[in-house]
Amino acid sequence: MKQQKDFDVLIIGGSYSGLSAALALGRSLRHVLILDAGQPCNRQTPHSHNFITHDGETPRNISEKAKEQVLNYPTVIFQEDFVVSGKKTAAGFEVETEKGNNFRGKKLIFATGVKDIMPNIEGFSDCWGISAIHCPYCHGYEFKNAKTGIMANGERAFHIAALVRNLTKELTILTQGKAEFTEEQFQKLKKNRIKINEIPLQSISYENGYMKSVHFADGKEENFKAVYAALPFEQSINLPVALGCELTEIGHLKVDFLQKTTIPGIFACGDNASPMRSVAYAVATGNIAGAMANNELCVADF
Missing domain, CATH: 3.50.50.60 (FAD/NAD(P)-binding domain)
Structure with missing residues (x-):
């Protein structure tokens, strides 16, 4: 079967915020590709807390259940791959992955989290x-x-x-x-x-x-x-900055209350765009990013 290359929205990062964005978009019949490298920043955490209905569950169980529910929507595709580069096009955006694939989307959502910089302390x-x-x-x-x-x-x-x-x-x-x-x-x-x-x-x-x-x-x-x-951090990938997205003074992607970055058509959600690092907050901002990306597509097509 020929692999689909063109989508309404490309979501880079398939953890809580990315899956939440995909859910809003899938329910709006949008063709969505989630590209995920499989390295969530809380992969060592034994239990997730302060997220109502999921308090005490393992992070893996929450994300696996979320992924299963999101992929019930036939217009959403999940692929394990790492995005290495991307560019703006006349129709939207194009990204290239580590496995040599190229995908195009009208909108782009970064749900890539951050990379904590560990101190030089053994253990x-x-x-x-x-x-x-x-x-x-x-x-x-x-x-x-x-x-x-x-x-x-x-x-x-x-x-x-x-x-x-x-x-x-x-x-x-x-x-x-x-x-x-x-x-x-x-x-x-x-x-x-x-x-x-x-x-x-x-x-x-x-x-x-x-x-x-x-x-x-x-x-x-x-x-x-x-x-x-309180650890220093860096963005997990440099593509948002390479595409022109601005950072805040402390290094998060700068977004407005609709999760829009400073580059039209690009949204960001979750840890990469806020110091409020929690599963609940990631899910909330992902939902907003997905809804707002869909809104822009709807307005453009109306």
């Missing part, structure tokens, strides 16, 4: 998403009342401390160097009995991703159950 990457965590709403309840670290500094650390203090009173901020707080922040941290440790972390002892202790550069160690970390 950290093996704990990431399990006990080295990023979000108190996604993970905090599971570590309530447990001894917890916050690997951040300055305003970011202060913000996380305020949120996490509601979940545990055993808190230490791990600044990885000189603490950068205002005098007012120092006083507030002291009042709330939140400790500050400026000695850099060197390694983490763990079992199956669950940390037992953290080891510092001065040879000391502490037994933390969890460490929140």
Whole structure:
């Protein structure tokens, strides 16, 4: 059978936001191709939380169920492949994949997530998403009342401390160097009995991703159950920027409230376009991106 090459919408990324966008489009009878490399950023996370009706399920179960439901719509196709390049055309967009395929779409949706940049701390990457965590709403309840670290500094650390203090009173901020707080922040941290440790972390002892202790550069160690970390990141692929999409100051794709990027016809949803990293938020923004892409197609054809 000859492979279909032309679609109404190409969706790059087939996790929560991409599948959510495809669902809105499939229900609108749009011909959609989802291209997915199979590397979701939460692939190590054992359970997903704070997503109503799916609280406590594994990320894989949620995405597999979503994929099954989306592919019930006959105009939606899912293909495992990695997009390596793309260009604007008179009719829309064309992308080339790692497997040597070329596909064309009138609209383009990036649901590609971000790539977290791991710190040079032995054992950290093996704990990431399990006990080295990023979000108190996604993970905090599971570590309530447990001894917890916050690997951040300055305003970011202060913000996380305020949120996490509601979940545990055993808190230490791990600044990885000189603490950068205002005098007012120092006083507030002291009042709330939140400790500050400026000695850099060197390694983490763990079992199956669950940390037992953290080891510092001065040879000391502490037994933390969890460490929140504010990690730097980069876009998973550079194609959006290559096509002209602007980034925010901190590196997300710049979108408006309709998930439109700064390039007409290109939308973005999920982690690549927002610091609100959760399954629920990814699904919500994917739904909006799919609906708005369909709306533009409808208006153009009317």
